[in-house]
Amino acid sequence: MAKYSGPVCRLCRREGEKLFLKGSRCMTEKCAIERRSYPPGQHGQARQRTSDYSLQLREKQKLKRIYGLQECQFRGIFERAERQAGVTGDTLLRLLECRLDNVVYRLGFGASRKEARQLVNHGHMMINGRKVKAPGALVKAGDSVEVRQKSRELLPIQGALAAVDGRGIPEWLELDRTACKGTIRSLPTKEHIVLPVNEQMVVELYSR
Template sequence: MSRYRGPRLRIVRRLGELPGLSRKSPRKAYPPGQHGQSRKKRSEYGIRLEEKQKLRFNYGVTEKQLVRYVRKARRATGSTGQAILEMLEMRLDNTVFRMGMAGTIPAARQLVNHGHITVNGRVVDIASYQCRPGDVITARDRDRSRGLIKTNMEYPGLANLPSHLEFDKDTLVGKVNGIIEREWIALQINELLVVEYYSRMA
């Protein structure tokens, strides 16, 4: 299943607020489609599927990538659900978004893919690159890269910088100081339902 490139507000209407996908709010409060206003009782499977879809669309990953993160999280110590969220949050595209260099995760992914971001002095154009504590993330030292990021910073996505990151708006230099804590994850999600979804699918 490829990455979603359709109307974003349609997804927001169906799944609720997705801070990484869009900064806009839908005018209509009910899901899209001709049955959007009907109050249909959701099955347990439907609830778990919805939580999984929230994760997929907010972070802009494909189904295949998400399955890979789940498998990796199962091998890690501690809570599987928390490990999945940590891995997704520590992706380079999401870190660039959380530092305020882009208004949404898709915009941050584009910055990374087009070679506007450096990690520890080297250009990294892989959006799924896993940031580690100690990584220094900066705008590439080119007028075009710095100009794009400064324009993006006029319309930030999220107001608060998470405690594991630091960012200097004047020099456009950011640093990863640790792993994100659960309370700083902006997406409203029950990660245990995502783990359950994949355990039943396996």
């Protein structure tokens, strides 16, 4: 499936939730959900038929869009979660949260996950002192994620760090703003991950 390149605010409207795909804009009255909370398109305000399948599909689509993944990427992460011990839904969320692009976003180096992914792709980020250009790289407890020395004065990074207080840093991460460095204190648990998604419905969808 081709990568979506249209306006991301339509995705939030389609799911009826703020997915925080546009960084600080999502916190203002300019957010599309605040202005038009119904799905986009000619029939957006019509009554929608619902079924178990459609509800499960919408939960999967929300989760994919929050983390900016295509179907093949998301399916691969789900299959990895399914092979691991424990509750599949909880493991799925943990694997998604431990992706490097998400950690860069959570630490406040990027205003959105899309921007964080771009920072990783362009070689601005390091894990344990080594440059990593794979947004899907998984971090472990004890790892350090930092901005390369020559990239620390970039305006997008400085702007995102200035706005991070309004979003907050998760408990499982620790940020040193002066050094532009974050530490993975522990792997995230279900209690640490607050998302408008019912992950169990995603598991049920893939188990059909």
